[in-house]
Structures are given as C-alpha cells and as structure tokens.
Amino acid sequence: MRIGNGFDVHALVAGRKLIIGGVEIPHETGLAGHSDADVLTHAVMDALLGAAGLGDIGRHFPDDDPAYFNIDSLLLLKQVMNQLKQHGLMVEYIDAVIMAQRPKLAPYVDAMQQRLAETMGISESRLNLKATTTEKLGFVGREEGIAAQAVTLLKETVTAKAVQE
Numbered sequence: 152m153r154i155g156n157g158f159d160v161h162a163l164v165a166g167r168k169l170i171i172g173g174v175e176i177p178h179e180t181g182l183a184g185h186s187d188a189d190v191l192t193h194a195v196m197d198a199l200l201g202a203a204g205l206g207d208i209g210r211h212f213p214d215d216d217p218a219y220f221n222i223d224s225l226l227l228l229k230q231v232m233n234q235l236k237q238h239g240l241m242v243e244y245i246d247a248v249i250m251a252q253r254p255k256l257a258p259y260v261d262a263m264q265q266r267l268a269e270t271m272g273i274s275e276s277r278l279n280l281k282a283t284t285t286e287k288l289g290f291v292g293r294e295e296g297i298a299a300q301a302v303t304l305l306k307e308t309v310t311a312k313a314v315q316e
C-alpha cells in the first residue's frame with residue numbers, strides 16, 4: 152500500500168466558471184487558474200501522484216504551457232490514471248474535503264463523486280467527498296478562495312509486485 156496527500160487552493164474571481172470535481176456550479180464568482188482551476192480534481196491528482204512517487208501536477212502539466220490553458224482538469228486526471236496503470240498501481244481509496252464558505256456544495260457532492268469515479272475508472276465506493284466552511288475564518292471564510300485536500304491509498308497490482316521482487 153502507498154499513501155498520498157494533495158492540497159490545492161484557487162482564488163474566487165468574477166467572470167470565471169466555478170468547476171469543482173468536474174461539475175459546474177452556479178455561483179456569482181468562479182475559480183481563477185491557467186486550467187479550469189478545478190481545485191478538487193487538482194488535490195486528487197496531487198494525492199495520486201504523491202502516492203505513486205511521481206511528483207506533483209505542476210511537474211506533469213506546467214502552468215506556463217499553452218496546452219493546458221483552460222483545460223478540463225478531468226482530462227488531466229485521466230492522464231494521471233494512465234501513469235498509475237503504467238506503474239502497476241490501483242486506487243484502493245480516496246477521501247477528500249473541499250473548504251468553501253459558499254456556495255453550499257452538498258447538493259453537488261454526489262454528481263462530483265460520479266464524475267470523478269467515472270473519470271478514474273473506479274467504483275464510487277472507493278471515493279468519499281466532503282465539504283466544510285471555515286466558519287467565516289481566513290481566506291476561505293472571506294470567500295477569497297476555495298481549498299481542497301485529498302488523501303489516497305494506492306495498492307500495487309500483482310504485476311507491480313513481480314517487477315519489484
């Protein structure tokens with residue numbers, strides 16, 4: 152088993168879409184970034200890459216590369232899953248929390264879970280998503296940004312074990 156954690160923050164600004172976990176959420180502000188700024192998907196990717204010993208998303212998808220301008224982060228997540236497969240790694244479990252003062256995310260959590268699980272090719276039972284406010288404290292509480300944190304366990308497939316031995 153291998154453990155990984157990922158953390159990401161994006162600023163809330165006017166004139167951008169709010170996309171979290173691949174789901175577009177109606178809101179008066181959205182997340183700023185070079186990509187679609189899907190803060191949850193970024194945290195999940197960083198957790199997966201960390202557990203695989205493959206660095207971080209900035210190393211794989213540089214934020215000055217025009218190829219990633221406004222890109223759908225789910226496409227990047229698919230690429231991360233391909234990397235895991237090549238290294239003989241499978242997702243055992245992912246648990247993640249989104250920190251947002253507003254909007255209320257509970258109505259969208261099931262849809263995010265479906266989108267992420269489908270993109271990763273894993274059962275929804277291997278993924279748990281949560282949301283919390285920060286009780287109006289800090290940059291999240293002032294609605295200046297949204298943060299997300301993910302923890303994952305990866306297991307080695309039989310092929311990977313054979314290569315190691």
Ligand SMILES: Nc1ccn([C@@H]2O[C@H](COP(=O)(O)O)[C@@H](O)[C@H]2O)c(=O)n1
Pocket residue numbers: 250251252253254255256257258281282283284285286
């Ligand atoms: N943006 C958010 C934040 C929280 N929730 C849900 O509300 C519950 C209580 O949040 P507290 O920060 O007051 O602990 C939390 O467990 C979430 O279910 C939400 O939907 N959207």
Ligand SMILES: C[C@@]1(CO)OP(=O)(O)OP(=O)(O)OC[C@H]1O
Pocket residue numbers: 159160183184185186187188189193208209210212213214215219227
């Ligand atoms: C995926 C990338 C690609 O530019 O997305 P960004 O929107 O720049 O977001 P950030 O989390 O700051 O860095 C990760 C980048 O690799």
